[in-house]
Amino acid sequence: MSTPEASTTKKVQVRRYKPEENPKEHYLNAEKGVWAWMTTIDHKKIGLLYLGSITFFFFVGGMLALLLRTELLTPAQSFIDADVYNQVFTLHGAIMIFFFLVPSVPAALGNFILPLQLGAKDVAFPRLNLASFYIYTIGTIFTLIAIFTGGIDTGWTFYTPYSTQTGTNVLLMTFGIFILGFSSILTGVNFIVTIHKLRAPGLTWNKLPLNVWALYATSIIQVLATPVLAITLLLLVMERALGIGVFDPSIGGDPVLFQHFFWFYSHPAVYIMIVPGFGVISEVISTFSRKVIFGYWAIALSSLAIAFIGFLVWGHHMFVAGQSSLASMVFSFLTFLVGIPTGIKIFNWLATMYKGSIDMKAPMLYAMVFLFLFTIGGFTGIMLGSLAVDIHLHDTYYVVAHFHYVMMGGMVMALLAGLHYWWPKMFGKMYSEFFARISCVIIFIGFNLAFLPQFVMGSQGMPRRYFNYIDQYQAFHQLSTIGAYIMAVGFVIMAGYMIHSLLRGKPASANPWGSRAMEWQTSSPAPHHNFEHIPVIINGPYDYHKPMSEFQLGIAHSTNGHQSFEKVDVNVKSAEEKA
Amino acid sequence: MSGHHISSAKFLWGVAIVLFFLTFLTVAVTWIHIPEPWNVVVAIAIAVVKATIVVAFFMNLWWDSRFNTILLVMSIVFFMILIGITLLDTLFRVDPIPTF
Amino acid sequence: MSETSAETKHPAHLHHHFVDSDQQFESSKMGMWIFLVTEILFFGGLFAAYIVYRAWYPELYLEASQELDAFWGAINTFVLIGSSLTVAMAIRSAQLNQIRGLIINLWITIGLACTFMVIKYFEYAEKLEKGIAPGIYYTYDGLEHEKANIFFSIYYMMTGLHGLHVIIGIGLMLWLVWKAKRGAYHSEYYTPVEITGLYWHLVDVIWIFLFPLLYLID
């Protein structure tokens, strides 16, 4: 690994390591006590800390959503007033995006699974990883203080000049999100270096799991886009504190410039949220179809293509905002180009299922739900990318429904697929398959009931962020509210069987799904240092036609006491990139 | 070993002297008043040369892994995207003027 | 941390999840480069605001930059380039295991960085005296352009953020000196010196652009 020149094959002596079933010692009980958890630099535990945090914020954001939906049952005020409503929808958006979606798959699942999938002992900078988590925590504390000292009512987009004029606590909130951005940046830095430098012997770029490719693309976006959000929010903070006048028209600034800067981050941020979901879905579909993934390179490169083109399309949020017609045309054209790699992914997943051996376990069920809902999200995105139609649909409930189909129908379903898929690896316990499927179906029904009517009322002209609305939309709003409550029931059931699994779940085997991927070739829960050996990779992660024994090769650790080698010579390509 | 290039002291001093000279040059060209927009072009060109020298020889990118160069180029490309497409808007706005 | 693990070949500075020192060194350096990418885009936002407003109001920039003193700007450029040189020399010393040279060069760098900040302080003080303050506190009436306040807001944001980076750099180098005195660095392990150096050079590079863009608009 040490010299980049050694990219040719070399002979390595390996032996087979079968993962230990139901190990007594694993990462969860390696260190004990709250303090050990708070100061852990183990990427798996940090992943779980993130998982706990995002679960909390998903709960908070979800409760706020129910509050909104309940208020919208009637056209006029029913139990909260307009100011509260405006604060609630702002918080719902800000919390769901900055505190839940952005860190969900990358920071929570990604932290847990990335080093396992690379055959590494940890991420490249474990202490930085812990620091990211604490930066996230500090950001959330600032935000919570902001909520309790005046709240914020600007919408999660913080558009100037409203955000420079409103009396609410914009300063603290944006500062909290400014801090949060650094957590995202540092996680991105960590992941890119880890993927480049810490791959196990033999894990060449063409054998990387697609989840790793997706996380790689995500990290690149995080690193390139988040700093622009940081400077934008800093300028906004300065605008409020000093009145620097770059964005505020009353002192000579240009509010549309703020929108450019904001969406330069926030559009790619949509891909920060959805691209890692693509990775999870690729893993799940291949595993539960027990079949080699169709079009490996097409899926891997389309993630990178989406990441790149995603940077060129931010202005489609501004078709009616007063940007030049030329800019609108360019942005619309580029927007449609993103549709192509996205479509390629969907077709590749379908082709992977073709002639597979499909096991409709809960993760696969969520992946199917993802495919359906995300496809709707994608098609409605085409609708919104079209200049003439967007003029009518812009800032209506159609947009609201569209991004919920992408973010919730896409990303949250992918997160749930991943959570169910890797749950046994995380906790060494199985959950109730029966209840998992039930809750999946309930969430699916509730989701569609909540958001399909929003497409209709949106195209009929119902604007978003409306506290009062005209009577003709009431039926749609009521359906939507009922759907939201059904969804909530699904999540309550999920919480129930997940907690049951943690407390009384059946022990999981090392590889309950029969996957070929590397994270399943170690015990469940994983050992403290991930593998008792240094894994050696000779096959791709989806080579279901190769025997399982070829996926369990490794070199004995210098410290783990394995003395007897079953000597097997394999040719291993050096993992080092040709630099 | 790509990461452990050791420059000689003489070389580092040479680089610094070139940079000092270019700094002097960039100030000096303002005395001869090059017309717009070429004054900006010259100033930026000198700055780019200086930055490239710093990056290549002080930051050792010249001897470093090529991926790090790619990273740097990427950051510049994405900055160009940010400013380039934003200018597509800000330079081409045609606002109506009320007739009364 | 696994430095405590009973591995014979693992030097003290090598973390458990790396195979060898080179892998760790290369990783840290790549990590720093990626971080520098974020720094470039962070400042990139300000440069973008600068360019947009300059494209709108070229005459504003021409007029307002007369208030900035190109002489002291140039001096500061020399100072920062000099500090880049001494940082490069510091890394060279570390590579050659000359700890004394390392510490001396770091001290010179810190000295130059402080010189930069002192000059900057006098520049700011002179402007604030005249009423050229950022944002709504701008009271200067020597400039006719109605958006003069915006030019100086951008000026203060850019140089202020840059100055903040200089101060952070000073802090990092003080820490390096402290660690170096305790013998933490030698020719086999000088990663923190190297990556702090990368950071410091980037601060220099940003100033190389700020100087002509703000001071030298003739």
Add this chain to the structure above:
Amino acid sequence: MNRLTEFMLPPAKSTTAGEVDALFHFINVTSIILLAGITFTIIYFAWKYRRRSEDDVTPVITHNSKLEITWSVIPLILVMIVFGWGLSGYMNLTTAPDDAYEVRVVAKSWLWEFHYQNGHVSVNELHVPVDRPVKLVMSSDDVIHSFFVPDYRIKRDVLPNRYTSVWFEAIETGESIIHCTEYCGRAHSDMNATVFVHTQEDFETWLESADAIDEDMPPAERGEALVTRSGCMACHSTDGSRMVGPTFQGLWMAERTMEDGEVVTADENYIRESILEPNARINEGYDPVMPSYQGTLSDRQIDDIIEYIKTLD
């Protein structure tokens, strides 16, 4: 198709709406066909290739270039059609005919003002002639608003530092709703207005007589009509309930405490000042959010409103 149109879209009442609707339906129908195909494939595969035993052997199909090119190129062609179509519609929607009748729109938190060439100003009511292109030149007094008429399929943000414009040509007389679609604060969702489309003659009659329309009424009744028409009711109640602004009930000659502690008697001068320079003095516990009515209401109209407020005990 007609029923789908009625269900999905509001009635099309402008000359440009048809093209937008056609594209909307084209994307909708294409999407639904493709979605049905994908959904069917998912379900069919999940059933047809369901796992029969743990030892199932699956074929090794790594890629298929022809297939992959096909499913890249066909969507590309489709989206390029959508792009071109959308672009041509956009050009139509953004290029107003030269002979368009111009109305100035001023958005204030939270009302719409419409200024006509003869100097008449109407609040929250836009009156236009039928079958004639109308161009709105819009600006905002405070934050960003957005002018949206669902029936006409037009929308455009209204900015504080610039003029923006939209145009439309109504094809039938009647009324259509106007929404603000850029979030602008507390009463954002109440910032609605109505377009009244008249025949050309009716429109001219309205324009000439608009100011004189209430000539015969007693001043207090005229004031009541003005209060309703000028958007006051979005923030001020007449029944004593607290809204964004203080209630009008019992306001006349009442003593009110201001933010700075000053106690003011609500006489003629105070009410006039509150309408023309609303942020000069702010009632305790309220926010300085009211827009100025300078140039919107004439002195006589303010007198009428004061007469009306006098009647609200």
